[in-house]
Amino acid sequence: MSDVRIHNLAISLDGFATGDGQALDSPFGHAGERLHEWFVSTRFFRAADGLPGGTFGADNAFAERHEPGIGAEIMGAGKFGPPGWHDDPDWKGWWGPTPPFHTPVFVLTHRPRPSIDMEGGTTYHFLDATPNDALEQAREAADGADVRIGGGPTVVRSFLAAGLVDHMHVAQVPIVLGRGVRLWDGLESLEETYDIEAVSTPSGITHLTFTAKNR
Amino acid sequence: MSDVRIHNLAISLDGFATGDGQALDSPFGHAGERLHEWFVSTRFFRAADGLPGGTFGADNAFAERHEPGIGAEIMGAGKFGPPGWHDDPDWKGWWGPTPPFHTPVFVLTHRPRPSIDMEGGTTYHFLDATPNDALEQAREAADGADVRIGGGPTVVRSFLAAGLVDHMHVAQVPIVLGRGVRLWDGLESLEETYDIEAVSTPSGITHLTFTAKNR
Numbered sequence: 179m180s181d182v183r184i185h186n187l188a189i190s191l192d193g194f195a196t197g198d199g200q201a202l203d204s205p206f207g208h209a210g211e212r213l214h215e216w217f218v219s220t221r222f223f224r225a226a227d228g229l230p231g232g233t234f235g236a237d238n239a240f241a242e243r244h245e246p247g248i249g250a251e252i253m254g255a256g257k258f259g260p261p262g263w264h265d266d267p268d269w270k271g272w273w274g275p276t277p278p279f280h281t282p283v284f285v286l287t288h289r290p291r292p293s294i295d296m297e298g299g300t301t302y303h304f305l306d307a308t309p310n311d312a313l314e315q316a317r318e319a320a321d322g323a324d325v326r327i328g329g330g331p332t333v334v335r336s337f338l339a340a341g342l343v344d345h346m347h348v349a350q351v352p353i354v355l356g357r358g359v360r361l362w363d364g365l366e367s368l369e370e371t372y373d374i375e376a377v378s379t380p381s382g383i384t385h386l387t388f389t390a391k392n393r
Numbered sequence: 394m395s396d397v398r399i400h401n402l403a404i405s406l407d408g409f410a411t412g413d414g415q416a417l418d419s420p421f422g423h424a425g426e427r428l429h430e431w432f433v434s435t436r437f438f439r440a441a442d443g444l445p446g447g448t449f450g451a452d453n454a455f456a457e458r459h460e461p462g463i464g465a466e467i468m469g470a471g472k473f474g475p476p477g478w479h480d481d482p483d484w485k486g487w488w489g490p491t492p493p494f495h496t497p498v499f500v501l502t503h504r505p506r507p508s509i510d511m512e513g514g515t516t517y518h519f520l521d522a523t524p525n526d527a528l529e530q531a532r533e534a535a536d537g538a539d540v541r542i543g544g545g546p547t548v549v550r551s552f553l554a555a556g557l558v559d560h561m562h563v564a565q566v567p568i569v570l571g572r573g574v575r576l577w578d579g580l581e582s583l584e585e586t587y588d589i590e591a592v593s594t595p596s597g598i599t600h601l602t603f604t605a606k607n608r
Binding site: 376 | 406407408565567568569570571572575577578579580581582583584589590591592593597598599601
């Protein structure tokens with residue numbers, strides 16, 4: 179069966195993957211871009227924007243694993259838009275006319291709407307579903323390829339708690355956010371079901387990888 | 394002026410430095426020994442117990458920094474004894490007749506008692522004092538050497554929040570404890586006043602070092 183993967187999920191030292199006060203002009207709340215500076219500096223990220231250069235070391239090696247082999251993504255409502263997007267029938271996501279997903283994307287929401295075809299191969303589908311049911315639909319859409327759980331932290335936690343994740347990559351950034359949405363809540367003893375590796379890089383990031391022990 | 398240092402403070406991925414349910418037979422609560430396995434495996438720790446062998450790599454290099462140059466320690470009441478020790482006039486600490494400190498040790502407590510001389514150079518003093526006042530007394534006792542803040546996490550946080558710490562070494566262990574006492578609470582933006590380095594080692598530990606920017 180195909181794998182369920184999480185990549186490039188950035189957290190602070192105190193475990194926050196999103197800051198406090200998410201809004202239209204601040205997708206990550208008071209965290210701003212601080213959790214993602216390492217990522218947007220990579221060659222992988224810059225090339226996707228048609229830009230030259232970028233880091234070419236371990237951070238980039240992890241970043242590049244984001245795409246290959248992925249056939250669908252599942253994301254939370256907060257990754258699709260700011261609070262209130264459900265009330266805007268014209269809202270088409272935070273990701274512009276050509277989103278960087280290039281696959282079917284399943285947006286988990288209690289207020290589904292009709293699917294939206296975007297440029298570049300992304301189609302947004304909207305689901306009010308449990309992690310298990312959402313994964314079943316995403317797997318079918320992925321047609322044998324892997325499914326990425328795209329975040330945010332609440333969605334990631336629910337898939338981890340349901341035991342559905344085969345592989346997770348977390349990038350720990352050396353800042354203390356103090357408030358926001360935590361990744362680790364409710365995941366006591368996660369190390370019992372995952373092999374965990376840690377590697378720090380010269381940029382100051384510590385990459386944590388989790389591989390399900392039953393794979 | 395002498396430095397204020399924190400060494401070998403172990404935390405889980407989710408930032409807990411002590412587990413839930415501290416008691417006489419479980420000094421670290423439900424965390425057990427899991428936060429300290431890397432430390433007791435080092436040559437430094439084993440040699441202090443008169444045992445041969447032990448790891449000799451980066452974990453040990455960090456561990457060994459615990460002692461040299463330290464002239465006094467400040468610890469919280471929970472590092473001296475389990476809940477209720479204040480009611481036992483004969484309690485002399487969790488650390489046996491020859492404690493591993495070999496210096497004056499200032500125990501912060503709201504119920505001070507007379508000082509206790511132990512074997513091996515350790516003297517316990519009991520203070521009901523603010524971090525600033527406790528540090529002043531510890532500095533005087535240290536006679537020009539550095540002062541170590543020995544933990545637990547509540548005491549460490551209070552000294553960090555008061556801006557009194559020059560150097561901190563945290564060892565992040567790849568487990569998710571889920572509950573206990575967090576290190577990071579109330580320390581938002583700590584990175585603004587500290588240079589932070591991270592290095593992971595083959596044992597899976599990530600050593601985080603904090604150096605005050607104004608030093």
